[in-house]
Amino acid sequence: MKHTYHIHGMTCNGCRNHVEQTLSKVEGVTNVSVNLEYEEATIEMESHIPIETFKKALKEDGGSYSIHKPGEHHHKDDSVSAKKQKSKGKGTGTFYCPMHCEGDKTYDKPGDCPVCGMDLVEEVNLSATTTEQWTCPMHPEVIKDEAGACPICGMDLVSMEADSSAEEKTYKKLLKKFWIAVAFTLPIFLIAMSEMVPNNPLYDIMEQKWWNWIQFGLSIPVVFYATWMFFERAYRSIKTWNLNMFTLIGIGAGVAWLFSVFGMLFPDFFPAQFRTESGAVHVYFEAATVILTLVLMGQVLEARAHSKTNSAVKELLKLAPNKAVRVVDGNEVEVSIDQIEKGDILRVKPGDKIPVDGKITEGETTVDESMISGEPIPVNKTVEDKVSSGTINGNQSFLMEAEKVGSETLLSQIIQMVNDASRSRAPIQKLADTVSGYFVPVVVIIAVITFIVWAIWGPEPAYVFALVNAIAVLIIACPCALGLATPMSVIVGVGKGAQNGVLIKNAEALEKMDKVDTLIVDKTGTITEGKPTVEKIGAFGEFFRESEILHLIASLNSSSEHPLAEATVKYGKEQKVEISKTENFSAVTGKGVEGTVDGKKLDLGNAKMMAYANAKLSPEMESEAQSFQKQGKTVSYLSIDGEVSGYVVIGDKIKETSAKAIKELQEKGIEVIMLTGDNHDTAQAVASEVNLADFKAGMLPEDKLDEVKKLQEQGYVVAMAGDGINDAPALAKSDVGIAMGTGTDVAIESAMITLVKGDFHGIVKARNLSHKVMRNIKQNLFFAMIYNTLGVPIAAGVLFPFFGILLSPMIAALAMSFSSVSVIANALRLRNSKID
Numbered sequence: 001m002k003h004t005y006h007i008h009g010m011t012c013n014g015c016r017n018h019v020e021q022t023l024s025k026v027e028g029v030t031n032v033s034v035n036l037e038y039e040e041a042t043i044e045m046e047s048h049i050p051i052e053t054f055k056k057a058l059k060e061d062g063g064s065y066s067i068h069k070p071g072e073h074h075h076k077d078d079s080v081s082a083k084k085q086k087s088k089g090k091g092t093g094t095f096y097c098p099m100h101c102e103g104d105k106t107y108d109k110p111g112d113c114p115v116c117g118m119d120l121v122e123e124v125n126l127s128a129t130t131t132e133q134w135t136c137p138m139h140p141e142v143i144k145d146e147a148g149a150c151p152i153c154g155m156d157l158v159s160m161e162a163d164s165s166a167e168e169k170t171y172k173k174l175l176k177k178f179w180i181a182v183a184f185t186l187p188i189f190l191i192a193m194s195e196m197v198p199n200n201p202l203y204d205i206m207e208q209k210w211w212n213w214i215q216f217g218l219s220i221p222v223v224f225y226a227t228w229m230f231f232e233r234a235y236r237s238i239k240t241w242n243l244n245m246f247t248l249i250g251i252g253a254g255v256a257w258l259f260s261v262f263g264m265l266f267p268d269f270f271p272a273q274f275r276t277e278s279g280a281v282h283v284y285f286e287a288a289t290v291i292l293t294l295v296l297m298g299q300v301l302e303a304r305a306h307s308k309t310n311s312a313v314k315e316l317l318k319l320a321p322n323k324a325v326r327v328v329d330g331n332e333v334e335v336s337i338d339q340i341e342k343g344d345i346l347r348v349k350p351g352d353k354i355p356v357d358g359k360i361t362e363g364e365t366t367v368d369e370s371m372i373s374g375e376p377i378p379v380n381k382t383v384e385d386k387v388s389s390g391t392i393n394g395n396q397s398f399l400m401e402a403e404k405v406g407s408e409t410l411l412s413q414i415i416q417m418v419n420d421a422s423r424s425r426a427p428i429q430k431l432a433d434t435v436s437g438y439f440v441p442v443v444v445i446i447a448v449i450t451f452i453v454w455a456i457w458g459p460e461p462a463y464v465f466a467l468v469n470a471i472a473v474l475i476i477a478c479p480c481a482l483g484l485a486t487p488m489s490v491i492v493g494v495g496k497g498a499q500n501g502v503l504i505k506n507a508e509a510l511e512k513m514d515k516v517d518t519l520i521v522d523k524t525g526t527i528t529e530g531k532p533t534v535e536k537i538g539a540f541g542e543f544f545r546e547s548e549i550l551h552l553i554a555s556l557n558s559s560s561e562h563p564l565a566e567a568t569v570k571y572g573k574e575q576k577v578e579i580s581k582t583e584n585f586s587a588v589t590g591k592g593v594e595g596t597v598d599g600k601k602l603d604l605g606n607a608k609m610m611a612y613a614n615a616k617l618s619p620e621m622e623s624e625a626q627s628f629q630k631q632g633k634t635v636s637y638l639s640i641d642g643e644v645s646g647y648v649v650i651g652d653k654i655k656e657t658s659a660k661a662i663k664e665l666q667e668k669g670i671e672v673i674m675l676t677g678d679n680h681d682t683a684q685a686v687a688s689e690v691n692l693a694d695f696k697a698g699m700l701p702e703d704k705l706d707e708v709k710k711l712q713e714q715g716y717v718v719a720m721a722g723d724g725i726n727d728a729p730a731l732a733k734s735d736v737g738i739a740m741g742t743g744t745d746v747a748i749e750s751a752m753i754t755l756v757k758g759d760f761h762g763i764v765k766a767r768n769l770s771h772k773v774m775r776n777i778k779q780n781l782f783f784a785m786i787y788n789t790l791g792v793p794i795a796a797g798v799l800f801p802f803f804g805i806l807l808s809p810m811i812a813a814l815a816m817s818f819s820s821v822s823v824i825a826n827a828l829r830l831r832n833s834k835i836d
Helices: 013-024 051-060 078-086 166-196 208-226 228-240 245-265 285-309 311-318 410-422 429-457 462-476 479-499 507-513 523-527 546-557 563-574 607-612 619-629 658-667 680-689 701-713 725-733 745-750 761-796 809-832
Strands: 002-008 029-035 040-045 066-068 323-328 331-336 345-348 357-362 365-368 379-381 398-404 502-504 518-521 533-539 582-588 592-597 600-605 634-640 643-651 671-675 694-696 718-722 736-740 753-755
Touching: 013 029, 013 040, 013 051, 051 066, 166 208, 166 285, 208 228, 208 245, 208 285, 228 245, 228 285, 245 285, 245 429, 245 462, 245 809, 285 462, 285 809, 410 479, 410 502, 429 462, 429 479, 429 761, 462 761, 462 809, 479 502, 479 507, 479 761, 479 809, 502 507, 502 761, 507 736, 507 761, 518 523, 518 701, 523 680, 523 718, 533 546, 533 563, 533 619, 546 563, 546 582, 546 592, 546 600, 546 634, 546 643, 563 643, 592 607, 600 607, 607 634, 619 634, 619 643, 619 680, 658 671, 658 761, 671 680, 671 701, 680 694, 701 718, 701 725, 718 725, 725 736, 753 761, 761 809
Parallel strands: 518 671, 518 718, 671 694, 718 736, 736 753
Antiparallel strands: 002 040, 002 066, 029 040, 323 331, 323 345, 345 398, 357 398, 365 379, 502 753, 533 643, 582 592, 592 600, 600 634, 634 643
């Protein structure tokens, strides 16, 4: 059973996932799908479950969400919702942690991640960029969705410029604070460094203790304004025990600053080794402020680098047009993209971007689809051909019918898939998560041990050395670099794939694809073009003419959606045969179809279908069919009232890239196996042409599924590439399911990777992409671990007994800031890598 209910209380994708998980745990529920936009949950169950059971489950989970029958609960006021949306700028109002500390949880406002303390990043999508609004220059409170006159003063409305995204606002805010911090830190640093100048001229102006007070005054704006957020994050991390980078920075810089303040106020409290010749306690305001300023600089660089990691999505967003030309009663009217509805006829002029997904109804042209398929050669399009939103029309005008609008368009789905995949976690990230869980406590312990060792065995002034080195240990340690290592590479890699027509559903697919050693491929639509054409109609005996055979086959297949059936119907119409009504039609999976046409009981399909229908095939019939099958053609027999009376020969051209792609995969050590429902002779002909040694013919959907299971049980990592409904079970069961974008929605839904163009070479791209991303992740993890493994001991002073080397806390802060930036910079290299 399947029921749809209204869900109240959801505000973000995190809520949606939470509701799905809670309802899925109810006994008897087989599947739950929650739509955040429509606030609906579709629940599949073995037998009817009362809504009270679901209400109880949500209430026991905390009561944040409620479930109702459709129509029982009033939706939020649309005007309030629209007003709230407008206030969010050109972004989506959906934010997530770049380190994915809480998986794919999202937030509905900007801020800090409650776990790691990093600034949340805003997601981007089409709805935020295609909407254009208009306002009056005299009355800014007037906001309209289209151009016109102001209802108050009559002036022409002007287009509103979109607000800066939250990402851009965060960067500008951090940059402003950084320059303020620099302005106050620089004089503190110069005052402190003047102590190294013989006969310090500053002391001729006033005593050292007064200069200490000036340093204290200058440090206040740095600590309590420019970098105060670091201490807030540190406090929250300790309070929630989500220890992170800011815990260490807060403790290290905080100890240095508080020690200095205490030393100024109570100098007699400290032993002589902490004091200078003038009797004043040596302060560390310059260390605290320089550390905080350098960390802030690192945050600024990270904020700027983050904007580049999802640049692929932003480039896709630029493809979306704002306007379209709608044809109404012969008149052309320019409308906003949001106003287009299914069935609308649109005019696309030369050089324009195609506004929505649809099909050409009049005219022909060439379309540049490189932005979504990765292929640079324009594609010829004519009447009935499909066109996609965001692709660019050539030099001819045409009319098209809108079939998919808004979030249903291919471009919108690509962007959503990239967003979802970017927030997913790769299994390799578990290593970094495990290390990070112990990281901060271990570093704090090392810092304490460092202080004790230097205080007891260090040279004079021992306590000064102890304090400085302990602070250096706290500052140089960087769990942030470790946490960023995986997600940054995933975000850039997923975007790179999208630009090349390889859509990754989640990060796990990238990791598994790199380990694949066996690839199972379907024949039709995968190795071949999947555009079958009728090559011959034949009749057995003298009872029926070929034209009658064609009439019956086309009539029977008119009720089927199979590509082979569509080819016969199309051929029948071209031959101007009459299409009769089919009764009692049914499809027999993996065999063929059956039904009644003109009072005749018909069975159409392969040899298994004839056996299923108890229609006997003579050796002569099989011999005639095999002559075509050995050429790689597909032969379907037609049984009329239990007698095999004719056949249809269908050819399907092999894709130009199939043989080359298979060879490349084999050279990478991947075994390629073709499984097809076609007969052995046809399969062998295709396999020979693409140099495939391993294939199996006559495979039903359950046979393909069993083959995947068998290979997995033998220890192979199996990828499955297919395009049809019959491939869906094997796609879902395989370690990595690869769907051809030219195939069915069911196949695409079952797969972890989708190839937009449906080109076999896309599998090579997916393999190369996964290999480069995983190598990049391992480089990042290695760098982050080596950095911390070497940096912490050096900061603790292990080199001092041998080489007299100590690490200043300020140098440690600089190194820490650049460790995170370097991880992001390494991930960004993926943008320029070649995956062809």
